[in-house]
Structures are given as C-alpha cells and as structure tokens.
Amino acid sequence: MLEIVKREGTYLWFYFSVQLEQLLPYWVLGMMLGSAVSVFLKDRIHDTFRSLGEKKLGALGIVAASVLGIASPLCMYGTIPIAASFSKSGMKDDWLAAFMMSSILLNPQLILYSAALGTTALAVRIVTCFLCGVTAGVLVRIFFRRKSFFNFDGFEPPKSRDTDPNPLVRYLKNLGRNIKATGLYFLIGILLSALFQRYVPSDVMTGLFGGNEAWGVLMAATIGVPLYACGGGTIPLLQGWLWDGMSMGSAASFMLTGPATKITNLGALKIILGLRHFLLYLAYVMLFSLAAGLAVNLIV
DSSP states (O other): OOOHHHHHHHHHHHHHHHHHHHHHHHHHHHHHHHHHIIIEEEEEEEEHHHHHHTTTTTTHHHHHHHHHHHHHHOOOHHHHEEEEHHHHHTTOHHHHHHHHHHHHHHHHHHHHHHGGGGGHHHHHHHHHHHHHHHHHHHHHHSSSSOSOOOOOTTOOOOSSOOHHHHHHHHHHHHHHHHHOOOHHHHHHHHHHHHHHHHOOOHHHHHHHHTOHHHHHHHHHHHHHHHHHHHHHHHHHHHHHHHTTTOOOOHHHHHHHHHHHHHHHHHHHHHHHHHHHHHHHHHHHHHHHHHHHHHHHHHHH
16 A cells, blocks of 8 residues: 555656656746736836727727736736726726726636647637637627626725835745645645646546547636636646647637636626626626637637
C-alpha cells in the first residue's frame, strides 16, 4: 500500500510540476501587469470612458465601451459602483451593458494568463468576450431604449486602496493583494488539472468536449458554471482539457459562462438587475456561449 501511495504521489507531482513550470511565468507576468494597470492606468481608462459619454457616438459607443470594459482591471464589485457613477453622469444603459459585460468576462491580467493556452485560444477568448459585450449592448439598446435596464440606487463611487504617496509602494501593495487573492486558486487549478490528467482517461474528455458536436459545447458551457472560481485557477484545467482533445468551441463556451456565472459576480448583478432582468442575463449568457462555441468550432 505504501508503495502504491508513493508511486501515485510521484505521478501527481510530475503532472503538477510540469504544468506549474509552464504556467507560473504567465501567472507572475499577469500579476505584475494587472497591478500596473490597476495602480497607474485604471483612472485613465475610466476617465476615457466617461469622456466618451459626452460625444455623440450613438451605437458606435457600444464598441468602444466593450473595449474599455476589457481594459478595466476591476472585479465586478468594483465595476458596479463605477458604472453607477457613469449612469449618474448621463451615460446610456446600452453603453453600460457593453462595458460591464466585457468587464465581467475579461481583463488585462486574464488576457496574459490565457496566453498560456496558445495564440488561437487567446484570440478566441478576446474576440468572443468582446462580441459578447457588444451584443449585450446592442440588445439593451434595442429592447430597453425607453426604459431603464439597471438600478444603481444606493451605489457610491468606490474608495481606492491605492493611496500611498509613493508609486512603488502603491504598486507593491496592490501586487501583494493580487497574489493573495489569486495564488491559492492558481495552485488548486494546477492540482485539479494533475488529478484529471492522472485519473481521467483522455478519451473520456474527448468524448465530453471534443469534436464539433453541439453536445460538447453544451457540456462545456454547463460545467463552467460550478467550476469557475478564479480566472487564473481555470487556466491549468483548460490547458489539460485542450491537450486531452477539448474542442476550441467548447473551450470558448467554458471561458464565457465561467466568469459570467461566477457566484460573486451573480450576487452583485442580482442587486442592480432585479429578478426579471437577472434571468434575462442568465439566458443571454448561456445562449451566447452556445452560439459562440458552435461558431468557433466551424471557423477554427
């Protein structure tokens, strides 16, 4: 029995160490980039978005809003008060929908993490998240032109924790919080990936997520709901699944439904959407992720 335990431990350490060696540089660079954007560029990004509201861009503003949402480093609980301040300044709900949707799905830090999955997966993630934001904005513009989609009552602009007068100290404190918030999830993700690689046959993963079948895309979209806790923590899982035969469309669906239905994000969104609009949001996320996954499988 002891020999079996030692042997299995050796196998698991091999899978764990190989993936840790491959992904650690992306995680470290992601931490550094994410903190740099948060400390030095966050206000500029949000000021740029606020200034766009003063221009008569019409529907084109939805595109800009989706891009700036991806560039924003804030989590959803940080994004909502910012969006509330945008709304109070007169910004339309369609722009806010595009900004918030893409902000939920992607940020500069997660972009760098996702580079570990390869250029194709990275491009798919950026494009699908951007289009998800744009589509959300367009739908709100069409169906909620004359009525409000969000309710930001009671939200005030967030207080920044990056207040130290020394720029280097501000950056290092932010970096420390970033590492504390994501480090454990990153290691858990690698451990889960090692367990999958050791004990789940690759043909099982191929059967679930492989090929161009709608079933694989549906499974990936569904499993993204309970498994997604942290963007960095899911990268090891996705890398292992892609090695084992997961289709790119299934990966796209997982990368959309995961952050969009992350429990902390859902809790924040329920507050500002109300039950009816919240259910519309969930239906939109699932339908868009399925359509995007099928489209990616046809193209890639």
